[in-house]
Amino acid sequence: MARTVIPFGPQHPVLPEPIHLKLELEDEKVIGVMPVIGYVHRGIEKAAELNTFRQNINLMDRICGICSFIHSLTYCQGIESLIGVEVPARARFLRVFWSELSRAHSHLLWLGLLADAMGFESLFMQCWRAREMVLDISEMTAGHRIIQASCTIGGVRRDMDEEMVREVEKRLIALRQLVDSSIHGVFLHDPTIRQRTAGKGVLSKDQAEVLGAVGHVARASGVAVDMRQTGYAAYGELGFEPVVETGCDSHARVVVRTRELYQSIDLMRRSLTAMPDGRILIRVDGYPVGETVSRCEQPRGEVIYYLKGNGTNHLERLKIRTPTFANIPPLLAMMPGCELADAPVIALSIDPCISCTER
Amino acid sequence: MPWMLPTILRNLLSRPVTRRYPFDDVREPFAGYKGRIDFDADRCDLCGDCARVCPSLAIEVTLESRQITYDPFKCIYCATCVEICLPRAIGQDRRYTKPALSKGVETIEVPV
Numbered sequence: 001m002a003r004t005v006i007p008f009g010p011q012h013p014v015l016p017e018p019i020h021l022k023l024e025l026e027d028e029k030v031i032g033v034m035p036v037i038g039y040v041h042r043g044i045e046k047a048a049e050l051n052t053f054r055q056n057i058n059l060m061d062r063i064c065g066i067c068s069f070i071h072s073l074t075y076c077q078g079i080e081s082l083i084g085v086e087v088p089a090r091a092r093f094l095r096v097f098w099s100e101l102s103r104a105h106s107h108l109l110w111l112g113l114l115a116d117a118m119g120f121e122s123l124f125m126q127c128w129r130a131r132e133m134v135l136d137i138s139e140m141t142a143g144h145r146i147i148q149a150s151c152t153i154g155g156v157r158r159d160m161d162e163e164m165v166r167e168v169e170k171r172l173i174a175l176r177q178l179v180d181s182s183i184h185g186v187f188l189h190d191p192t193i194r195q196r197t198a199g200k201g202v203l204s205k206d207q208a209e210v211l212g213a214v215g216h217v218a219r220a221s222g223v224a225v226d227m228r229q230t231g232y233a234a235y236g237e238l239g240f241e242p243v244v245e246t247g248c249d250s251h252a253r254v255v256v257r258t259r260e261l262y263q264s265i266d267l268m269r270r271s272l273t274a275m276p277d278g279r280i281l282i283r284v285d286g287y288p289v290g291e292t293v294s295r296c297e298q299p300r301g302e303v304i305y306y307l308k309g310n311g312t313n314h315l316e317r318l319k320i321r322t323p324t325f326a327n328i329p330p331l332l333a334m335m336p337g338c339e340l341a342d343a344p345v346i347a348l349s350i351d352p353c354i355s356c357t358e359r
Numbered sequence: 360m361p362w363m364l365p366t367i368l369r370n371l372l373s374r375p376v377t378r379r380y381p382f383d384d385v386r387e388p389f390a391g392y393k394g395r396i397d398f399d400a401d402r403c404d405l406c407g408d409c410a411r412v413c414p415s416l417a418i419e420v421t422l423e424s425r426q427i428t429y430d431p432f433k434c435i436y437c438a439t440c441v442e443i444c445l446p447r448a449i450g451q452d453r454r455y456t457k458p459a460l461s462k463g464v465e466t467i468e469v470p471v
Contacts, residue, residue: 051414054412054414055414057414058414058415058435058437059414120363122363122366122367122370123363126363126366126370129376136389139388139389139392140389140390140391141391142391143391143392143393143438144392144393144436147435149393149435149437149438157438157442158391181366182363182365182366185362186362186363186366189362190361190362190363191361
């Protein structure tokens with residue numbers, strides 16, 4: 001049978017960011033995929049060498065609009081380990097709170113986009129309505145809706161008083177009720193969602209391990225890998241178990257993310273309850289010397305920062321490996337054998353963040 | 360679709376969640392919102408700490424001419440300058456920064 005090559009992206013209605021996939025087809029069946037990246041490269045790693053290491057905190061915030069807090073957190077943890085600083089306990093709990101707030105924001109955004117990709121507009125609107133509640137909490141606690149700029153070297157920049165904690169608790173309960181009443185059940189049981197996702201984009205456990213899948217892609221294939229298990233920030237004190245599903249398909253990825261949404265709301269409430277009194281920031285003197293690797297769990301998976309300091313105000317090297325970059329090889333293994341009509345939903349099921357990938 | 364139907368019906372019969380911007384007013388920003396940067400020239404001692412810590416190099420302090428130059432289009436509203444200013448000469452209120460037709464810098468003269 002004659003083979004056709006169809007370009008998917010870089011401009012496509014389901015893609016929020018530009019990635020180009022060359023789909024090789026036999027009739028309507030995808031038999032091969034070739035990714036092309038490089039459309040939003042911004043030279044951030046080079047800029048990080050030219051900026052001072054303190055200016056970089058705000059630059060790291062801007063690598064990605066969705067996981068911005070966790071980018072700056074990973075960077076700050078790396079610098080703190082190079083300088084040898086112990087972060088105050090209250091700051092560590094606040095870092096968990098904002099990390100989980102970013103995760104709830106990202107998961108709701110992605111669930112909405114996935115519903116939109118399969119033409120389910122009303123569910124998309126409902127997810128983004130819930131996301132708006134998360135953004136309100138972000139604005140109330142950190143001062144900005146998306147790029148919070150609340151993490152810094154030695155702690156965090158904003159504290160929360162008791163009145164604000166009570167207000168946030170109230171809003172988190174309302175968010176949970178909204179997710180319960182109109183989002184969770186639909187993603188789990190609705191026949192439209194099941195037909196478009198169940199059995200589509202299958203990635204076996206062995207493939208996930210061999211290809212180095214991270215985040216929800218790995219966890220939906222039964223691999224219990226989550227950087228929060230390492231206990232960074234205050235995850236060690238709060239106790240954490242990763243959400244794992246064994247369905248191995250796009251539906252399992254949806255289920256992992258809806259369950260993680262509940263887990264994030266729960267972690268936020270527990271971190272606010274367990275947060276001790278005390279300082280949120282300590283003074284940090286000195287310059288980073290030596291090299292280190294800092295790892296955190298972003299909404300999309302594990303992010304790795306390699307930092308090399310030479311005792312000056314500027315870093316010698318900063319290398320960032322983002323989760324979407326690690327999840328592109330698994331995507332290429334998921335696609336062959338699928339129908340062309342399923343390609344957009346499978347591509348979106350890894351939650352591709354191209355701004356992160358290309359930096 | 361059947362699982363979504365109750366929500367659709369509920370939304371159909373209830374008031375809209377969104378506001379009809381620009382016909383309706385937007386909600387007030389929260390108390391801690393990082394909005395417009397304001398300089399209080401009377402309190403400023405021209406130490407230049409704000410210009411040193413600004414991550415986007417939006418502030419320049421010239422000691423000779425006793426002037427502060429602030430570029431709101433470079434500013435990322437991170438509030439680092441507000442936190443560092445010892446004489447509390449930099450304030451940040453919760454007004455949203457509005458879009459503008461032309462770009463320009465603000466010059467603040469500091470009295471002797």
